Amino acid sequence: MSKKHQIKTYKADAYRSNFINSEDRLKAILKADPDKFFIVKVEDLIRLMKLPVPPAKTNTHSFIYLTEGEAIMRIGSETHRIVKDECLIVAAGQVFSFDNVDINKGFLLNFHDDALIGKLAKNDLVKDFEFLKLWAEPKVSLDTQTSVFLKQLLQRLLFEYEANGLQNREIIQSYLIAVLCEVNGVYKAIADNKHLKAADISNRFRELLFTHIKTRHLVRDYAELLNITANHLNKSVKAVTGKSPTKWIDEAIVLEAKVLLYQSKLSISEIATEVGLLDQSYFSRLFKKYEGTTPLQFRKSIENTMPL
CATH class of the missing domain: 1.10.10.60 (Homeodomain-like)
Incomplete structure (x- = not known):
């Protein structure tokens, strides 16, 4: 086995070991550090979670995008359901909870505002994304083309995170910003029709x-x-x-x-x-x-x- 292959295998094993203790992993998600970022496949995470998750809130944003199945979550005082090619955003500081294990596939992103600050972005970039506001509509339905682009971006982001963690922060940041910009384009088109x-x-x-x-x-x-x-x-x-x-x-x-x-x-x-x-x-x-x-x-x- 080559040294390069050994390193890659070691990183993959280390990544999988993060999911061995599901209770610790859940606590990490619900109580992420201010500079915390992670991305994971929904189907990998949900099998390890202890349910139900009682009402909680964090200082990070959670972003769910489904490629199959459905997901149901209570955000604030409302219950929201998403299916294939739809996103659900839980803004930092918003109260959320859920009870059931839904059959689905997709991606879960969790990130702090600080993940958008660096060489590639201005300090107040988060203000450009209205869907990250506490009062924003948490559900976003994507058109077919945007869904294709978003899935590609999330797959690339997941690959980078699994291989290198947060070592290449500029790569992580660039793909994260691209994901948010794709969603923002759809969200703004919907919101513009309601801005009375x-x-x-x-x-x-x-x-x-x-x-x-x-x-x-x-x-x-x-x-x-x-x-x-x-x-x-x-x-x-x-x-x-x-x-x-x-x-x-x-x-x-x-x-x-x-x-x-x-x-x-x-x-x-x-x-x-x-x-x-x-x-x-x-x-x-x-x-x-x-x-x-x-x-x-x-x-x-x-x-x-x-x-x-």
Whole structure:
């Protein structure tokens, strides 16, 4: 065996060994370091994951593209389903969860904003990709030609990552940017048809919601931040999303609480305070209204499903 072949075999074995401990791999995905990047085939990863995955959020973006089958995931307060030639994007900071092992094939990308910073890109490049915003529509359906290009790019990116990890960062970055640009072209074409004033107000409201949810719980709070009336905000958000701002606010509070119930050891009263509700009984009633169970019961159900 040649030295070159030995090195390649060693790298491949090292890469496969990363997937031996599925629990550690899952933790790495959910709690990636700020400069973390990885790409993996969906079908390789899903077989090793411990399900269900309770509500969680990270400081990295997750990007799923399917070539076969379907995938179902809850992002924020909505459930999304994608099939062949469709993408699902979980923006950094967004709450996500999923319950079932879906039969599918495709690619999963996970990356931090810092992966887009370097010799080949400006520091604020991420701002050019609207679909990476917290309020953006997470599902993108691709046309046939874009799907062909995207699959080729992801295959090349996967090959580079499997062979060399992050050693050739400029190669990784260049293909990552190309992937995002391909998706952005489709997303912008769809978004341009929806960019009415009401849609702009709704998007800005949802962006503010993620920033201020722990301190601002009234519709008028967000109307003031947007310099419009509460009535105008109500009409715009309801017209675009089908839900009132009040419901968006309530759901955001509950989502934040679910993450804390899973990712922290804070008491129920401490979690209520953390999400800005000083009345624990009101917090419990609000949580049960949307989840059908109390915060304590929800935490126990997670503990019962987590691996020992």
